[in-house]
Amino acid sequence: VQLQASGGGLVMAGGSLTLSCAASGRTFSRAVMGWFRQAPGKEREFAAAVSWGGGTTYYSDSVKGRFTISRDDAKNTLYLQMNSLKPEDTAVYYCAADRNNGRTYLSALYYRAGTYDYWGQGTLVTVSS
Numbered sequence: 001v002q003l004q005a006s007g008g009g010l011v012m013a014g015g016s017l018t019l020s021c022a023a024s025g026r027t028f029s030r031a032v033m034g035w036f037r038q039a040p041g042k043e044r045e046f047a048a049a050v051s052w053g054g055g056t057t058y059y060s061d062s063v064k065g066r067f068t069i070s071r072d073d074a075k076n077t078l079y080l081q082m083n084s085l086k087p088e089d090t091a092v093y094y095c096a097a098d099r100n101n102g103r104t105y106l107s108a109l110y111y112r113a114g115t116y117d118y119w120g121q122g123t124l125v126t127v128s129s
Contacts, residue, residue: 005020005095008093013129017082020079032116033096033098037094044113058111066082094122
């Protein structure tokens with residue numbers, strides 16, 4: 001099982017980027033998937049998550065209204081559309097997925113790194129002021 005994140009880069013404040021996470025090794029259509037990020041010198045933090053089926057999304061307060069998580073299960077790919085980027089969004093972004101098949105969690109668990117079993121290698125997003 002492998003998650004491959006891509007799409008990071010350097011962007012000016014106010015700009016946009018779209019991250020992709022290509023999953024392989026199994027079908028992830030019934031997996032919970034999410035994005036976490038880790039800024040220099042800080043702990044990894046939750047950014048966004050989407051339930052299997054794509055019906056429910058979760059966002060941290062810091063990205064809500066600016067980021068949109070989505071999934072294309074036919075392509076086994078997860079996306080994160082990031083708009084109105086700020087310098088404080090600078091971080092390595094990691095995609096993640098749980099190992100279960102169609103499991104639904106209490107809302108709070110979508111925000112926790114421990115819910116996720118598979119992790120991508122990360123893609124760096126740098127936002128300049």
